[in-house]
Amino acid sequence: MAKPxxxxxxxxxxxxxxxxxxxxxxxxxxELTAEQAEEWRAVVKRMPADWFPRExxxxxxxxxxxVVAAREIARLIDALTAAAPIDVDRYDQLLRIQEREGRAISxxxxxxxxxxxALYDKSRKKPExxxxxxxx
Numbered sequence: 001m002a003k004p005x006x007x008x009x010x011x012x013x014x015x016x017x018x019x020x021x022x023x024x025x026x027x028x029x030x031e032l033t034a035e036q037a038e039e040w041r042a043v044v045k046r047m048p049a050d051w052f053p054r055e056x057x058x059x060x061x062x063x064x065x066x067v068v069a070a071r072e073i074a075r076l077i078d079a080l081t082a083a084a085p086i087d088v089d090r091y092d093q094l095l096r097i098q099e100r101e102g103r104a105i106s107x108x109x110x111x112x113x114x115x116x117x118a119l120y121d122k123s124r125k126k127p128e129x130x131x132x133x134x135x136x
Contacts, residue, residue, distance in 0.1 A: 023049040023050045024049070025044045025045065025049050025052075026044060026052055026054075026057060026060075028040035028041060028064075029057065029061060031061070032061065032064060032065075033068070035068050035071075036061075036064040036065055036067075036068050037064075039063075039064040039067050039068060040060060040061075040064045043060065043063070043064070043114065044060075047114065051114075052112070056112060059108055059111055059112050060112065062104075062108055063105065063108040063109065063112065066101050066104045066105045066108065067105060069101055070098065070101040070102065070105060073094055073097050073098045073101060074098065076094055077091070077094050077095070077098065080094065
């Protein structure tokens, strides 16, 4: 039963307890390979739990596929350069593919805001640096 009279300012300032909602990190989709799923988990674990809503999962799937493809291209380049003589045309082709994968990865990272510049807090100032010894 409610108490008669006016409620105090302190009692008005207390919000009623609302149930806490647990945010689950998204699991990798079944369509990813084991290596791609591991990349998914690594990225999702690194970011806040609510960073990847359902509408961004397609971008994250593409990102994971490109990262794994870039690793495979790097392995092929390493194997090719270990052999002598080097097939220059094949080497050039692999480098072009590597560059394409790198651009795709970079573009997806920017869109999902997972680059270092996207995470940089502009409100935090750089620490004061002491003058160099030659500046005296």
